[in-house]
Amino acid sequence: MPTQEAKALAHRLKAVADPVRLRILSILLSHAEGEACVCDITDAFDLVGPTISHHLRVLREAGLVTSERRGSWVYHRATEDGTALYDHLVRVPAALT
Amino acid sequence: MPTQEAKALAHRLKAVADPVRLRILSILLSHAEGEACVCDITDAFDLVGPTISHHLRVLREAGLVTSERRGSWVYHRATEDGTALYDHLVRVPAALT
DNA sequence: CATAAAAATAGACGTGTGTCTATGAGTCCG
DNA sequence: CGGACTCATAGACACACGTCTATTTTTATG
Numbered sequence: 001m002p003t004q005e006a007k008a009l010a011h012r013l014k015a016v017a018d019p020v021r022l023r024i025l026s027i028l029l030s031h032a033e034g035e036a037c038v039c040d041i042t043d044a045f046d047l048v049g050p051t052i053s054h055h056l057r058v059l060r061e062a063g064l065v066t067s068e069r070r071g072s073w074v075y076h077r078a079t080e081d082g083t084a085l086y087d088h089l090v091r092v093p094a095a096l097t
Numbered sequence: 098m099p100t101q102e103a104k105a106l107a108h109r110l111k112a113v114a115d116p117v118r119l120r121i122l123s124i125l126l127s128h129a130e131g132e133a134c135v136c137d138i139t140d141a142f143d144l145v146g147p148t149i150s151h152h153l154r155v156l157r158e159a160g161l162v163t164s165e166r167r168g169s170w171v172y173h174r175a176t177e178d179g180t181a182l183y184d185h186l187v188r189v190p191a192a193l194t
Numbered sequence: 195c196a197t198a199a200a201a202a203t204a205g206a207c208g209t210g211t212g213t214c215t216a217t218g219a220g221t222c223c224g
Numbered sequence: 225c226g227g228a229c230t231c232a233t234a235g236a237c238a239c240a241c242g243t244c245t246a247t248t249t250t251t252a253t254g
Contacts, residue, residue: 001123001187006116009186013114018242019103026098038201051243053202058241072200072251088189089106090098092182115212135231148213150232155211169221169230 015062016085020045021055025064025086028078035077112159113182117142118152122161122183125175132174 001009016022027044028036041052056076059065064082068075078086098106113119124141125133138149153173156162161179165172175183 001120003116003120006119006123010114010116010119013110013186017107017110017114019100019107020242022103022107023098023100026103047242048244049201050203050245054242057202069201069250074201085189088185089110092185117212144212145214146231147215147233151212154232166220166231171231 012062012064012085015058015064016089018055018058020047020052021059022086022089024052024055024059025078025082028065028076029083029086033077035075037073037075039073041076109159109161109182112155112161113186115152115155117144117148118156119183119186121149121152121156122175122179125162125173126180126183130174132172134170134172136170138173 016025023044024041027041028034031040038049038052038056041056042049045052056065056067059082060067064079064085065076066079068077113122120141121138124138125131128137135146135149135153138153139146142149153162153164156179157164161176161182162173163176165174
């Protein structure tokens with residue numbers, strides 16, 4: 001594997017190599033309409049709002065999540081890449097043993 | 098995704114979410130007999146021996162690599178899980194875009 | 195307009211991570 | 225034995241990361 005490719009893949013893997021971010025992706029995908037606001041996500045964790053915002057930004061900068069403001073709320077949803085990566089990961093046999 | 102499962106998956110992902118460790122796995126899998134000693138691996142990087150040892154330990158503790166001493170050399174090889182995870186990862190479409 | 199609510203940003207703080215140098219442990223060979 | 229070689233471990237150090245509190249921005253509403 002070329003150094004360049006390893007670097008790019010590692011960068012994307014780092015974005016999902018965190019239990020909170022994995023669960024955020026999971027929540028987005030299982031939510032109605034495939035989207036949720038920060039307050040929805042915060043309820044599922046014992047974490048404060050800004051911390052969730054931080055994780056959402058990491059996911060967004062990795063191209064796995066998009067965010068859109070509609071009125072008072074900001075709705076976050078998994079991108080096509082984010083969905084594909086998540087679906088792929090939860091099916092890694094070795095990763096679940 | 099349950100918290101427990103997210104934690105376990107994230108832990109395993111952290112082990113491969115590093116460009117050096119990805120390339121180490123790649124090198125092990127492409128080497129003759131599927132194994133290589135530290136000196137073989139060191140040649141492929143601009144890193145010193147103990148650093149490679151450190152990365153090999155991370156991979157070993159994640160169950161992705163095994164190490165066996167035969168004479169002066171220690172031979173490292175990807176486990177079945179390590180092989181499956183690596184093969185799986187390099188085929189994630191979203192991870193390579 | 196003023197206030198409240200939702201969320202992002204900024205900054206601080208402790209912990210984890212990747213790297214190095216120095217040292218120790220195991221093995222071969224003269 | 226003793227030296228050379230391979231590798232792991234220990235310790236140090238800088239930097240990244242996950243979390244929090246405090247503040248700012250954006251929007252809705254009385």
